[in-house]
Amino acid sequence: MTARADDVAPRDDASELIALLTPTGRDGAVAMRVLADAGLAAVACPDMPALCALVSDGAGIGAMLIAEEALGPHSSKMLLRVLGEQAPWSDVPVVVLTAEGELSRAIPRALEELASHANVTLLERPVRVATIVTVMRSALRARRRQYDVRDHLVERKDLLERERAARRQAEEANHAKSEFLAMMSHELRTPLNAIGGYAQLMEMGLRGPITPEQREDLERIERSQRHLLGLINDVLNFAKLEAGRVQFFIARVSMNELLLGVEALVLPQLHAKGLRYVDAGDCGTMAVHADEEKARQVLINLLSNSIKFTPAGGEVRVRCVEDEARVHITVSDSGVGIPPDRLDAIFEPFVQVDRGLTSRQEGTGLGLAISRDLARHMGGDLTATSTAGVGSNFTLSLPRG
Numbered sequence: 017m018t019a020r021a022d023d024v025a026p027r028d029d030a031s032e033l034i035a036l037l038t039p040t041g042r043d044g045a046v047a048m049r050v051l052a053d054a055g056l057a058a059v060a061c062p063d064m065p066a067l068c069a070l071v072s073d074g075a076g077i078g079a080m081l082i083a084e085e086a087l088g089p090h091s092s093k094m095l096l097r098v099l100g101e102q103a104p105w106s107d108v109p110v111v112v113l114t115a116e117g118e119l120s121r122a123i124p125r126a127l128e129e130l131a132s133h134a135n136v137t138l139l140e141r142p143v144r145v146a147t148i149v150t151v152m153r154s155a156l157r158a159r160r161r162q163y164d165v166r167d168h169l170v171e172r173k174d175l176l177e178r179e180r181a182a183r184r185q186a187e188e189a190n191h192a193k194s195e196f197l198a199m200m201s202h203e204l205r206t207p208l209n210a211i212g213g214y215a216q217l218m219e220m221g222l223r224g225p226i227t228p229e230q231r232e233d234l235e236r237i238e239r240s241q242r243h244l245l246g247l248i249n250d251v252l253n254f255a256k257l258e259a260g261r262v263q264f265f266i267a268r269v270s271m272n273e274l275l276l277g278v279e280a281l282v283l284p285q286l287h288a289k290g291l292r293y294v295d296a297g298d299c300g301t302m303a304v305h306a307d308e309e310k311a312r313q314v315l316i317n318l319l320s321n322s323i324k325f326t327p328a329g330g331e332v333r334v335r336c337v338e339d340e341a342r343v344h345i346t347v348s349d350s351g352v353g354i355p356p357d358r359l360d361a362i363f364e365p366f367v368q369v370d371r372g373l374t375s376r377q378e379g380t381g382l383g384l385a386i387s388r389d390l391a392r393h394m395g396g397d398l399t400a401t402s403t404a405g406v407g408s409n410f411t412l413s414l415p416r417g
């Protein structure tokens with residue numbers, strides 16, 4: 017019994033289908049019956065082009081059963097070419113029924129080539145029915161695994177593509193957000209500067225005499241104006257940093273110089289709050305590769321946080337250690353600390369630890385996000401450890417100078 021190659025079983029069964037190529041009609045009929053009795057689906061192909069069409073057709077097949085007589089040099093080359101063009105996951109099992117007795121020289125050579133380049137099992141005739149059935153079953157089983165791999169690959173590709181698209185969308189949204197923030201903060205600064213300027217003019221009496229109450233009000237206006245301007249500047253800086261619009265001037269900076277500048281700025285706040293300050297006496301000779309202004313900004317942010325979140329009587333300490341690649345500057349405090357599950361989040365923009373309304377501190381929640389971005393742009397990093405109620409350690413790591 018023969019069937020045309022395109023009369024194949026439904027596509028979803030293709031992975032279970034055995035394609036037969038047996039030039040003598042009797043062989044084909046017997047094989048079909050044996051396989052059918054074993055519950056295996058088979059289709060007989062009239063010639064090699066029909067068999068090859070089954071392999072290259074997207075539907076695919078489960079395995080092939082070929083009689084050696086069908087493997088002349090020409091057909092064998094054709095089959096090898098089609099097998100060589102299979103997808104990377106695919107390696108169709110080919111079972112060849114070799115002839116008994118003497119063989120012509122051309123056929124074994126072709127067979128040998130096929131056997132060394134494809135997934136070939138040779139069955140010598142006469143073959144027992146049980147052998148043929150078991151061999152075909154295990155060929156189909158191996159083939160099923162290949163289809164599983166294919167499904168897995170397709171699934172992975174889909175996932176990867178979906179993930180890429182999501183990331184692209186998130187990046188675009190993030191970029192749009194940064195652009196929006198940069199534009200808004202810029203637009204807000206102009207009127208805010210005008211508010212400050214006019215309040216000052218009035219306070220100076222340039223618009224006529226003012227009463228002491230009016231002066232106090234004007235001072236309040238100015239204080240609020242400065243506060244708001246500070247927040248907006250933070251947002252603007254952060255947006256600029258995110259949009260990659262900040263320039264870095266990297267040079268060798270001595271730790272001594274860096275820390276002296278920072279301490280001069282924060283000592284008044286430390287004293288005002290009654291905090292003990294232990295300086296980093298041990299980093300005099302160290303140096304980093306950094307943008308001095310930006311490294312200073314990070315350290316000021318860290319020290320201001322420590323001052324803000326440490327109750328009077330507490331301690332703030334700076335220490336430096338270096339390893340082969342980096343200098344690590346740690347700002348530690350004996351303050352309120354940070355719950356472990358918030359340690360990552362505080363580096364995100366606008367995130368502040370919720371400590372209830374009564375102990376709410378001022379700020380935008382941008383200091384650490386800006387600081388970590390700055391540190392990373394300089395080839396360093398900013399990390400934190402903390403024990404709630406005991407204190408926190410923030411470490412700025414920068415490349416050694």
Ligand SMILES: Nc1ncnc2c1ncn2[C@@H]1O[C@H](COP(=O)(O)OP(=O)(O)OP(=O)(O)O)[C@@H](O)[C@H]1O
Nearest residue numbers: 321322325353362368369379380381382383384408
């Ligand atoms: N040394 C610290 N001790 C305890 N909590 C801290 C410390 N440093 C930071 N935090 C927590 O991390 C949050 C984020 O800090 P970040 O510096 O980014 O923002 P902020 O200080 O609240 O505002 P900003 O710095 O923008 O003025 C803080 O609100 C605080 O809850």
Ligand SMILES: [Mg+2]
Nearest residue numbers: 321379383384
């Ligand atoms: Mg801060």
